[in-house]
Amino acid sequence: MSTRTARLVVLCGFLMASVGLYAHHAVAGVYDLNKEVVLQGRLKKLNFTNPHASIELTVPNKDGKGATDWVLTTASVQNLTRQGFNKTSIKPGDILKATILPARNGNPAGFIRSLDLGDKEFKFEID
Numbered sequence: 297m298s299t300r301t302a303r304l305v306v307l308c309g310f311l312m313a314s315v316g317l318y319a320h321h322a323v324a325g326v327y328d329l330n331k332e333v334v335l336q337g338r339l340k341k342l343n344f345t346n347p348h349a350s351i352e353l354t355v356p357n358k359d360g361k362g363a364t365d366w367v368l369t370t371a372s373v374q375n376l377t378r379q380g381f382n383k384t385s386i387k388p389g390d391i392l393k394a395t396i397l398p399a400r401n402g403n404p405a406g407f408i409r410s411l412d413l414g415d416k417e418f419k420f421e422i423d
Contacts, residue, residue, distance in 0.1 A: 327412075334393050336355065337356065339386050340352040351386075352368075353368055370420050394406075394410070394411050
């Protein structure tokens with residue numbers, strides 16, 4: 297294989313890989329990057345798995361009747377671990393305050409920008 301052909305193969309591979317990464321990280325297509333919402337509720341479940349951890353948070357409705365379960369995505373497990381957050385940092389039943397980017401479609405979902413545990417706050421970047 298010539299050097300020119302090898303370079304072309306490498307370039308094509310890089311371009312194909314970058315398209316897949318862009319599609320996976322299209323946060324702007326799912327969440328409203330121009331709006332932040334603060335939620336306070338009780339942790340129902342923590343999913344500490346890759347590619348992104350998530351929590352299920354039960355938030356009382358504004359009218360005082362009932363509650364809504366929100367599914368909130370956060371940064372990667374590696375990002376969380378670097379900040380000292382791990383699967384034992386929170387447990388079901390804990391009261392949490394989350395600042396999120398809400399889902400564009402109006403569903404009770406969002407991307408967590410920060411998580412306030414009372415004694416410690418974690419800030420998450422989109423990764």
